[in-house]
Amino acid sequence: MSHRIVKRIESVNDFVVKFANVNGSGSASANEMFARSLLRMGVPVSPRNIFPSNIQGLPTWYEVRVNERGYLGRRGGVDLMVAMNPQTWDRDLQEIESGGYLLYDSSKPLPPSRFRDDVNVIGVPLTEMCATRYTDPRERQLLKNIVYVGVLAALMGIEPEVIATLLGEQYKGKAKLIQPNLDAFMMGLHHGRDVLESDVLGLRVERRDAVGKRIFIEGNAAAALGCVYGGATVCAWYPITPSSSLAEAFQKYCAKYRVDKASGTNRYAIVQAEDEIASIGIVVGAGWNGARSFTATSGPGVSLMTEFIGLAYFAEIPATIINVQRGGPSTGMPTRTQQADLLSCAYASHGDTKHVLLFPEDPRECFDFAAAALDLADRLQTPIFVMTDLDIGMNHRLCEPLQWDDKRRYDRGKVMSRADLDAGRDFGRYLDVDGDGIPYRTLPGTHPERGAYFTRGTTRDAYARYSEAGPDYLYNVERLLRKFDTAKAMVPQPVERRAARPTRHGVIYFGSTSPAMAEAFDALHARGLHVDLLRVRAFPFSEAVDRFVAEHETVFVIEQNRDAQLRTMLMTEQEIAPARLVPILHFDGTPITARFITEAIAERMPGANVQPIKGGLVA
Amino acid sequence: MTYITKPKLHHPTLPKNTLGFTRRDYEGKVSTLCAGCGHDSISAALIQACWELDIEPHRVAKLSGIGCSSKTPDYFLGNSHGFNTVHGRMPSVLTGANLANRELLYLGVSGDGDSASIGLGQFAHAMRRGVNMTYIVENNGVYGLTKGQFSATADQGSKSKKGAINTDTPIDLVSLALQLGASYVARSFSGDKEQLVPLIKGALRHRGAAFIDVISPCVAFNNHPGSTKSYDYVRAHNEAVNRLDFMPRRDAISASYSPGEVIEITQHDGSLLRLRKLAVGYDPGDRLAAMNHIAAHEARGEILTGLLYVNGDADDLHGHLKTVATPLNRLGEAELCPGAGVLAALNAELV
Ligand SMILES: Cc1ncc(C[n+]2csc(CCOP(=O)(O)OP(=O)(O)O)c2C)c(N)n1
Ligand code: SF4
Numbered sequence: 001m002s003h004r005i006v007k008r009i010e011s012v013n014d015f016v017v018k019f020a021n022v023n024g025s026g027s028a029s030a031n032e033m034f035a036r037s038l039l040r041m042g043v044p045v046s047p048r049n050i051f052p053s054n055i056q057g058l059p060t061w062y063e064v065r066v067n068e069r070g071y072l073g074r075r076g077g078v079d080l081m082v083a084m085n086p087q088t089w090d091r092d093l094q095e096i097e098s099g100g101y102l103l104y105d106s107s108k109p110l111p112p113s114r115f116r117d118d119v120n121v122i123g124v125p126l127t128e129m130c131a132t133r134y135t136d137p138r139e140r141q142l143l144k145n146i147v148y149v150g151v152l153a154a155l156m157g158i159e160p161e162v163i164a165t166l167l168g169e170q171y172k173g174k175a176k177l178i179q180p181n182l183d184a185f186m187m188g189l190h191h192g193r194d195v196l197e198s199d200v201l202g203l204r205v206e207r208r209d210a211v212g213k214r215i216f217i218e219g220n221a222a223a224a225l226g227c228v229y230g231g232a233t234v235c236a237w238y239p240i241t242p243s244s245s246l247a248e249a250f251q252k253y254c255a256k257y258r259v260d261k262a263s264g265t266n267r268y269a270i271v272q273a274e275d276e277i278a279s280i281g282i283v284v285g286a287g288w289n290g291a292r293s294f295t296a297t298s299g300p301g302v303s304l305m306t307e308f309i310g311l312a313y314f315a316e317i318p319a320t321i322i323n324v325q326r327g328g329p330s331t332g333m334p335t336r337t338q339q340a341d342l343l344s345c346a347y348a349s350h351g352d353t354k355h356v357l358l359f360p361e362d363p364r365e366c367f368d369f370a371a372a373a374l375d376l377a378d379r380l381q382t383p384i385f386v387m388t389d390l391d392i393g394m395n396h397r398l399c400e401p402l403q404w405d406d407k408r409r410y411d412r413g414k415v416m417s418r419a420d421l422d423a424g425r426d427f428g429r430y431l432d433v434d435g436d437g438i439p440y441r442t443l444p445g446t447h448p449e450r451g452a453y454f455t456r457g458t459t460r461d462a463y464a465r466y467s468e469a470g471p472d473y474l475y476n477v478e479r480l481l482r483k484f485d486t487a488k489a490m491v492p493q494p495v496e497r498r499a500a501r502p503t504r505h506g507v508i509y510f511g512s513t514s515p516a517m518a519e520a521f522d523a524l525h526a527r528g529l530h531v532d533l534l535r536v537r538a539f540p541f542s543e544a545v546d547r548f549v550a551e552h553e554t555v556f557v558i559e560q561n562r563d564a565q566l567r568t569m570l571m572t573e574q575e576i577a578p579a580r581l582v583p584i585l586h587f588d589g590t591p592i593t594a595r596f597i598t599e600a601i602a603e604r605m606p607g608a609n610v611q612p613i614k615g616g617l618v619a
Numbered sequence: 620m621t622y623i624t625k626p627k628l629h630h631p632t633l634p635k636n637t638l639g640f641t642r643r644d645y646e647g648k649v650s651t652l653c654a655g656c657g658h659d660s661i662s663a664a665l666i667q668a669c670w671e672l673d674i675e676p677h678r679v680a681k682l683s684g685i686g687c688s689s690k691t692p693d694y695f696l697g698n699s700h701g702f703n704t705v706h707g708r709m710p711s712v713l714t715g716a717n718l719a720n721r722e723l724l725y726l727g728v729s730g731d732g733d734s735a736s737i738g739l740g741q742f743a744h745a746m747r748r749g750v751n752m753t754y755i756v757e758n759n760g761v762y763g764l765t766k767g768q769f770s771a772t773a774d775q776g777s778k779s780k781k782g783a784i785n786t787d788t789p790i791d792l793v794s795l796a797l798q799l800g801a802s803y804v805a806r807s808f809s810g811d812k813e814q815l816v817p818l819i820k821g822a823l824r825h826r827g828a829a830f831i832d833v834i835s836p837c838v839a840f841n842n843h844p845g846s847t848k849s850y851d852y853v854r855a856h857n858e859a860v861n862r863l864d865f866m867p868r869r870d871a872i873s874a875s876y877s878p879g880e881v882i883e884i885t886q887h888d889g890s891l892l893r894l895r896k897l898a899v900g901y902d903p904g905d906r907l908a909a910m911n912h913i914a915a916h917e918a919r920g921e922i923l924t925g926l927l928y929v930n931g932d933a934d935d936l937h938g939h940l941k942t943v944a945t946p947l948n949r950l951g952e953a954e955l956c957p958g959a960g961v962l963a964a965l966n967a968e969l970v
Pocket of ligand 2: 655656658688839
């Protein structure tokens with residue numbers, strides 16, 4: 001079946017392709033190859049894995065945003081659906097934009113009722129083609145994926161040499177696999193060139209130079225590198241999607257960069273603990289004893305860790321927790337993304353607590369913030385959360401190259417040495433000597449007579465002596481607040497972006513919302529709607545946040561959770577009137593899109609009636 | 620509760636160890652436990668053992684969970700860093716501390732509620748990982764600190780102070796430790812310092828997971844007739860499999876026992892454990908036999924004490940993980956950070 005309709009999407013280097021596959025069918029590497037081939041042609045892409053909480057048999061998707069202007073967020077909508085999964089056919093068909101395309105396996109005829117009138121259909125008899133060429137059923141199955149990449153290359157104008165190079169790189173050392181893959185690719189290419197009409201697809205790729213020096217990396221891998229560079233020596237973790245690949249990457253990088261060649265011994269220790277309680281316990285023990293340590297986890301893991309997090313907060317022990325957020329509550333949507341752990345992390349544990357949170361926007365910041373967290377944990381002697389999410393953690397993203405300054409020194413914080421103690425400095429474990437709320441500590445084994453103290457989660461006085469006296473308790477908890485205030489200047493500051501014209505509308509957002517927001521900013525501008533942006537990069541919030549809110553009459557707070565958690569924190573921590581903060585919430589587990597943000601803001605901004613705040617009130 | 624420092628009054632004639640320390644130098648704060656609590660006797664045994672072994676107090680890190688027993692680290696080795704963690708989860712904290720600095724001596728102190736109830740999982744995993752430590756459970760069969768509830772080591776049929784009968788099967792931590800791979804496993808009684816002190820000394824010098832279960836009667840809640848963890852009951856039902864002499868170094872052996880009655884086990888650091896057998900045919904090198912022996916006695920309501928199992932050649936977690944000899948907490952940028960050059964090369968690969 002192949003019908004042609006009048007209205008077709010025609011676009012060069014700007015479209016969305018989505019592959020619908022079955023988990024376990026080997027499509028992942030073919031799909032990724034497609035995405036990478038465009039990158040090699042200098043065209044920015046941002047792919048997203050949408051996968052089930054299951055190893056085999058369930059539907060899985062790979063969505064590739066192609067955009068030469070470099071928009072890396074999800075756009076929303078699909079221009080071309082490569083529909084390889086009969087189970088999800090109807091859903092997949094529905095997602096295609098009007099005038100878009102459906103590429104399907106036409107080996108078995110389908111009735112016209114299974115198609116849409118406003119969608120262009122490209123049938124390729126993939127199963128049949130593979131059946132005639134290959135005898136081995138597994139080979140047929142796997143190579144089918146490469147065949148459709150070949151077809152797409154022909155129809156879109158992807159350079160075959162680029163794919164050939166990528167295949168060579170992918171199967172380096174497994175030469176036997178290169179040739180069959182190359183054959184399958186060529187079979188698809190020829191089918192596309194010789195059998196299909198040359199203009200069947202209106203989506204084209206043209207070589208550009210729009211990728212520049214940027215690198216293509218997953219957030220989890222980048223965060224793991226951040227931990228290596230930041231000097232983490234102890235990692236304790238318990239497997240949980242979407243954070244497992246972070247600990248696994250740390251293991252890989254350590255094995256590569258942290259082995260003492262002469263002795264064959266390791267400058268790191270990694271423990272796959274029995275659960276998250278033990279993971280954080282190990283981190284706390286190592287932090288207490290002066291080693292930089294971290295754990296990577298996700299929501300349910302944080303839930304289990306909270307008692308220890310409270311201990312680390314109150315007993316003032318460094319700990320770094322990288323929370324790769326996923327859909328909650330409970331097991332929620334384990335393989336989908338959200339930003340819904342803000343409150344549970346900011347106030348983790350019983351009693352009055354406040355924890356430092358860092359919000360990276362992309363892999364580059366995952367790297368920077370992971371390393372920064374290790375410094376902050378030592379400097380502030382407290383748990384630090386790096387709040388990434390599945391969208392950045394488990395997807396490749398284009399970002400600026402990772403950078404490290406060799407002159408940089410680890411900030412080990414206020415640790416008193418044997419010499420300090422010998423010099424007769426008064427040591428009170430919880431004394432606020434410098435007025436910044438941060439006390440000095442000694443490490444076990446430092447001095448035979450001085451500096452030993454007893455660490456506990458129970459109240460104590462400034463000299464770490466057990467005390468149940470109210471004033472001693474107040475001294476400590478108020479000092480902890482002072483310390484939190486000190487943290488304000490030490491955490492990554494917000495990033496602002498002003499509209500082309502003065503406006504009384506502001507937008508606050510954070511983390512993985514960033515690329516979609518950048519695109520929405522331009523889209524709004526194109527409609528004559530002006531907003532100023534502020535990207536929050538840490539909690540505690542800095543004064544810049546208050547200033548920004550004060551400058552704008554309405555501030556849209558964009559979050560990927562149901563309960564407007566950032567807004568709640570802005571209201572309670574900064575005492576901002578609720579009416580000033582308009583929530584815009586996206587929480588179905590898919591990454592927020594530029595379209596969603598644009599529409600949501602446009603809807604709430606009455607026309608293009610945008611005046612500076614001095615100009616009067618909004619109607 | 621108040622905080623009391625013990626006055627440091629050193630009598631000039633107090634004996635000193637080779638470091639020049641008196642026993643008082645190994646003391647901590649004044650105990651706030653009930654007078655007669657078994658836990659205090661264990662603290663005293665620990666003080667004795669560390670003093671006799673010439674351990675520098677500040678080279679010990681003492682960690683505990685939550686409970687009366689877990690408070691005790693404040694009452695000995697006042698010049699050591701201590702860490703009173705959370706209920707049942709001391710083993711993980713100790714594991715992390717140990718990974719950070721392999722050069723200190725790690726002492727874990729816990730209760731039976733702490734280790735056998737809420738903390739059973741962490742107890743098990745610390746044993747199976749072979750964390751280099753001395754792990755002591757001060758086992759009284761009850762929750763002392765929360766006033767007398769049964770713990771998971773309370774024997775079936777034993778009676779609480781309020782008259783409740785325990786119907787659950789008890790957990791025997793010694794058997795578990797054996798099964799899980801601990802390489803030094805002993806049981807003792809807080810009322811038998813002669814047996815306990817050498818057992819602690821052997822454990823402190825052992826490399827790997829050393830576990831000592833010490834029956835430690837709770838005078839407030841579990842020292843009545845009907846309790847199987849009371850002083851009277853333990854005294855009446857205790858059978859020692861061996862007596863241990865601890866020799867710090869191998870060359871200090873004097874052959875005072877006739878062959879056949881004595882087994883000698885050399886540990887990693889060259890220290891020697893000399894076991895005088897009381898039970899005929901008892902072999903502390905045979906893990907399986909030890910488990911059987913313990914089970915057989917348990918079935919008869921008897922408590923087997925002594926060094927039940929030891930493997931002097933065991934390795935520890937650092938050995939398993941192949942970590943460097945330098946403590947991890949001492950490594951700096953040069954050893955840890957691959958540098959900007961490596962990162963630039965990595966960047967170049969990432970397209
Ligand atoms: C998470 C948690 N649950 C419960 C408690 C209350 N609690 C304190 S000590 C204790 C039991 C201690 O028993 P055990 O370890 O046998 O020590 P003992 O006091 O008998 O020496 C309990 C349940 C707690 N501190 N934390
Ligand atoms: S309650 Fe029991 S365990 Fe606690 S201090 Fe008193 S006697 Fe010891």
